[in-house]
Amino acid sequence: MEYAYHVGECPVCKDWGLMEVLYNFEGSRCSIMCEECLLEFDTLIDFLECKNGYRKTYEKAVARLATLEEIAITEWHPYLMESNRIL
Numbered sequence: 001m002e003y004a005y006h007v008g009e010c011p012v013c014k015d016w017g018l019m020e021v022l023y024n025f026e027g028s029r030c031s032i033m034c035e036e037c038l039l040e041f042d043t044l045i046d047f048l049e050c051k052n053g054y055r056k057t058y059e060k061a062v063a064r065l066a067t068l069e070e071i072a073i074t075e076w077h078p079y080l081m082e083s084n085r086i087l
């Protein structure tokens, strides 16, 4: 069973798309990506200011959904939403 953790709504899709937290194998870092339009942000400040967003194809070889333990040590943790989706 896999969980998707979200930190808010996509600035493009609004309430239609949620930003889910990804774990990137390269650099062992977390980023967020809209589950609908694939808009991605690397850092919290970029997301809050809606800058430096980009789109790339979600490749399982380079990233996967982050676990709660991985998110807990990142800047995204305080922004986690209550509802998480079970895939």
Ligand SMILES: [Zn+2]
Pocket: 010, 011, 012, 013, 014, 017, 034, 035, 036, 037, 038, 039
């Ligand atoms: Zn979106």
